Amino acid sequence: MPEESVQHINFEDLDQKALSRPLIEHIYTADPSAHVFNGKIYIYPSHDIDAGDAFDDLGSHFAMEDYHVIAMDSPSGTATDCGMALHVNEVPWAEKQLWAPDANEKDGRYYLFFPAKDYEGIFRIGVAVGNAPEGPFVPRPEAIRNSFSIDPAVFKDDDGSCYMYFGGIWGGQLQRWRTGVFEGSEPESPFAHLPKEDEPALCPKVALLTADWLEFAEAPKDVVITDKKGAPLLQGDGNRRFFEASWMHKYNGKYYFSYSTGDTHFICYAIGEHPCGPFTYAGTILNPVAGWTTHHSIVECNGEWYLFYHDSSLSKGVTHLRSIKVTRLQYDENGFIKTIDPYGD
Numbered sequence: 001m002p003e004e005s006v007q008h009i010n011f012e013d014l015d016q017k018a019l020s021r022p023l024i025e026h027i028y029t030a031d032p033s034a035h036v037f038n039g040k041i042y043i044y045p046s047h048d049i050d051a052g053d054a055f056d057d058l059g060s061h062f063a064m065e066d067y068h069v070i071a072m073d074s075p076s077g078t079a080t081d082c083g084m085a086l087h088v089n090e091v092p093w094a095e096k097q098l099w100a101p102d103a104n105e106k107d108g109r110y111y112l113f114f115p116a117k118d119y120e121g122i123f124r125i126g127v128a129v130g131n132a133p134e135g136p137f138v139p140r141p142e143a144i145r146n147s148f149s150i151d152p153a154v155f156k157d158d159d160g161s162c163y164m165y166f167g168g169i170w171g172g173q174l175q176r177w178r179t180g181v182f183e184g185s186e187p188e189s190p191f192a193h194l195p196k197e198d199e200p201a202l203c204p205k206v207a208l209l210t211a212d213w214l215e216f217a218e219a220p221k222d223v224v225i226t227d228k229k230g231a232p233l234l235q236g237d238g239n240r241r242f243f244e245a246s247w248m249h250k251y252n253g254k255y256y257f258s259y260s261t262g263d264t265h266f267i268c269y270a271i272g273e274h275p276c277g278p279f280t281y282a283g284t285i286l287n288p289v290a291g292w293t294t295h296h297s298i299v300e301c302n303g304e305w306y307l308f309y310h311d312s313s314l315s316k317g318v319t320h321l322r323s324i325k326v327t328r329l330q331y332d333e334n335g336f337i338k339t340i341d342p343y344g345d
């Protein structure tokens with residue numbers, strides 16, 4: 001997580017070149033997971049606040065307490081804040097840090113999946129259920145059994161199977177689960193437990209959900225990302241290896257797994273034939289934005305594709321006060337995504 005909280009950038013210049021404006025400006029929002037439900041776009045973002053926590057490489061200053069759902073009639077329309085949908089105080093098992101959520105729909109009910117730290121300081125993933133896309137959502141009393149780490153993204157395949165992708169390194173704690181149990185050595189360091197630079201990179205995880213979407217139906221598996229020769233990407237391959245912010249979408253029958261490279265600040269993607277992979281690295285979707293973190297979602301709306309993302313331009317570079325944005329995403333004739341520069345260069 002960030003080494004400094006504010007970036008020193010000429011924001012007037014940046015705003016002029018920016019591809020898009022923040023979708024809402026009365027609150028800070030980040031990590032936008034967008035879906036189309038009933039012909040309308042619903043965005044499930046983090047709700048950034050300044051809780052006064054000191055910044056560190058574990059992301060302690062990302063001390064979010066609740067979720068607001070944002071609705072839009074179209075990607076160029078007005079974004080409406082539907083109000084608070086869930087607060088950490090309503091979640092019995094969660095103490096703090098409501099990080100990037102996602103949601104999906106099944107049989108007219110809406111399931112909000114979210115990470116939070118439990119009372120032992122361990123990130124778990126919970127689910128809360130509502131009758132409307134904008135919530136409110138009623139949390140389950142316990143986190144999902146055997147869940148860990150952060151950034152759930154929930155993908156419903158054409159046959160109705162639902163998969164959760166998740167994980168994040170450094171403050172997201174994925175590296176502490178390499179042996180299958182939480183390595184609890186203190187003091188916590190973002191760099192302990194990571195693979196060596198010449199070893200295969202730490203993989204994000206995927207698990208099929210049970211038919212009621214409330215638990216994992218199987219033990220989480222590695223999402224393997226390889227180079228074109230089929231070799232797993234290495235931990236030292238910083239511009240391409242996984243860090244956090246999983247997302248899955250399907251295009252022309254193929255599965256596109258996208259993610260953030262964290263400390264190198266790219267949104268990248270890899271393509272596979274099956275929802276659980278393996279996936280072959282395919283390129284960069286989004287070049288670095290203002291702010292340390294980058295996190296996105298990709299959704300089709302009325303036959304066009306859109307990238308929802310965030311940056312810290314509205315807060316003039318305060319890395320934990322971000323704003324969600326949207327821009328068009330395009331494929332070339334071979335199904336590769338054209339790289340987007342958030343500031344139009």
Ligand code: FUB
Nearest residue numbers: 062099100244245293295
């Ligand atoms: O919003 C908190 C964390 O920052 C998210 O979980 C990460 O993906 C990064 O965007």
